[in-house]
Amino acid sequence: MYIVGEEEIAALANVIREGRLFRYGVGNECDRFESRYAAHLGVGHFALTVSGTYALSAAMIALGLGPGDEVLIPAHTYMATATAVLTTGAIPVIVDVDESITIDPAAIENAIGPRTRAVVPVHMWGAACNMDAIMDIARRHELWVIEDSCQGVGGGYEGKKFGSIGHIGAFSFNYYKNMTSGEGGGVSTSDERLAKRARCAIDPCHFYWTGREDGDEADKPFAGNGGRASELMGAMLNVQLDRIDGIVAAMRAEKKQVIEGTKKLSNLGLKLSPMNSPDHDCAAHLMYLMPSAEEAKRFTRIFPSVIAGKTGRHTYTEWDQVLMGMGAAHPAMNPYNHPDNAACRRTYSKDMCARSLEILNRTVMVPMHPKHSQAEIDAIIHNIEVASRAVLAGDEDGSIKPTSALDAQKFDMSAT
Numbered sequence: 001m002y003i004v005g006e007e008e009i010a011a012l013a014n015v016i017r018e019g020r021l022f023r024y025g026v027g028n029e030c031d032r033f034e035s036r037y038a039a040h041l042g043v044g045h046f047a048l049t050v051s052g053t054y055a056l057s058a059a060m061i062a063l064g065l066g067p068g069d070e071v072l073i074p075a076h077t078y079m080a081t082a083t084a085v086l087t088t089g090a091i092p093v094i095v096d097v098d099e100s101i102t103i104d105p106a107a108i109e110n111a112i113g114p115r116t117r118a119v120v121p122v123h124m125w126g127a128a129c130n131m132d133a134i135m136d137i138a139r140r141h142e143l144w145v146i147e148d149s150c151q152g153v154g155g156g157y158e159g160k161k162f163g164s165i166g167h168i169g170a171f172s173f174n175y176y177k178n179m180t181s182g183e184g185g186g187v188s189t190s191d192e193r194l195a196k197r198a199r200c201a202i203d204p205c206h207f208y209w210t211g212r213e214d215g216d217e218a219d220k221p222f223a224g225n226g227g228r229a230s231e232l233m234g235a236m237l238n239v240q241l242d243r244i245d246g247i248v249a250a251m252r253a254e255k256k257q258v259i260e261g262t263k264k265l266s267n268l269g270l271k272l273s274p275m276n277s278p279d280h281d282c283a284a285h286l287m288y289l290m291p292s293a294e295e296a297k298r299f300t301r302i303f304p305s306v307i308a309g310k311t312g313r314h315t316y317t318e319w320d321q322v323l324m325g326m327g328a329a330h331p332a333m334n335p336y337n338h339p340d341n342a343a344c345r346r347t348y349s350k351d352m353c354a355r356s357l358e359i360l361n362r363t364v365m366v367p368m369h370p371k372h373s374q375a376e377i378d379a380i381i382h383n384i385e386v387a388s389r390a391v392l393a394g395d396e397d398g399s400i401k402p403t404s405a406l407d408a409q410k411f412d413m414s415a416t
Contacts, residue, residue: 001175002178012235025209029237034047034048041163041188043169044189047195048237049184049185049186052080054202055170057084057201058202059146059187060146061197062201063194068344070090070116071093072092072111073103073119074102076308079313079318081148083321086328089340090335090341091341092322093345095110095353097124098274102121105137108137118145119143120147121147124151124314127276128276144168150170150185153179154178155280157277159280169187170186170187170188173233178248178284179247181232184237202226204222248282251282254283255283258368261378270384271290283368293358296362298391299364305367307363308364309361
């Protein structure tokens with residue numbers, strides 16, 4: 001959570017006082033946010049749901065993915081990217097990330113097989129995937145592109161907002177995201193048919209509230225679990241939407257200042273991680289690629305930053321349910337046991353994406369924050385220099401010492 005204040009409190013209180021907690025026929029906050037956020041993204045449709053995980057599942061269901069299908073996902077993402085594939089009955093195939101710590105287009109190309117139907121580029125930690133290359137590969141191989149923008153709210157790629165580039169996108173608005181309603185998520189698309197199917201996945205009774213429509217077989221409603229949003233979520237998000245551009249602008253400004261303040265350290269070998277669209281992504285983190293995993297550890301011991309490969313469930317080696325082949329609560333519903341998936345790639349190992357692990361364990365992430373003061377930004381620049389001189393130049397006993405003029409809460413990524 002970056003910025004939440006009296007405006008959100010007032011919006012929530014207004015919904016409660018007026019008793020308008022249900023979105024259909026009672027309140028209009030969800031409808032208003034969906035319309036506003038679709039316009040913000042530059043897409044035709046946006047549908048709110050209860051979480052980013054549910055948004056991913058709804059997006060994949062909308063595409064008609066199911067048993068017999070493979071979906072390519074990156075080795076570094078929140079586990080929900082993989083489990084959402086399993087909710088459709090399809091099989092996730094894990095592929096390498098590159099030094100941007102987003103999915104490697106070359107790895108996508110190499111991993112495409114006869115059953116591959118979709119790919120999920122994840123704008124991890126708010127950093128952009130190489131969407132031009134990914135969309136080109138998808139066109140040539142006739143793949144669906146599900147843009148996982150759960151960690152990329154407010155960001156974009158070369159002037160286009162995340163969630164507007166692929167065939168369908170998914171967002172999260174949980175506590176740790178750039179824009180929050182505590183929990184929440186949504187699906188974006190410009191394809192009307194996909195939007196209808198996503199809304200049915202979110203609320204199988206949606207048509208009861210909005211009216212039935214005649215359609216062909218593909219447009220018929222289908223059974224599913226409910227993931228409907230409440231007006232409390234919509235009300236809070238309408239306020240948060242007014243904040244998001246300022247939040248991202250502040251982080252971009254801080255990132256540019258830190259890069260400028262530390263560029264002299266390139267002489268020591270301090271290397272910025274390559275970014276696919278540095279002027280358009282969220283700038284939620286500044287990433288450095290250390291020469292080795294050991295040097296990354298030493299850097300973070302001196303300066304309290306985070307190693308990408310040490311963020312728990314964000315790396316495939318920690319996806320227990322996937323590695324164990326436990327794709328559903330009931331064995332008869334487990335995609336790994338489904339006969340239609342017999343020809344899919346269903347075997348995983350913890351060393352299957354060794355190149356990704358090597359990159360992730362060398363990548364140090366320094367969080368940006370829209371409320372960092374100038375003193376805190378100066379302290380970040382200072383501490384990066386201290387850690388760099390100690391680790392890369394062997395100056396661990398030097399006269400320059402780290403400063404503690406940093407708000408520890410703004411550096412807590414334990415649950416991001």
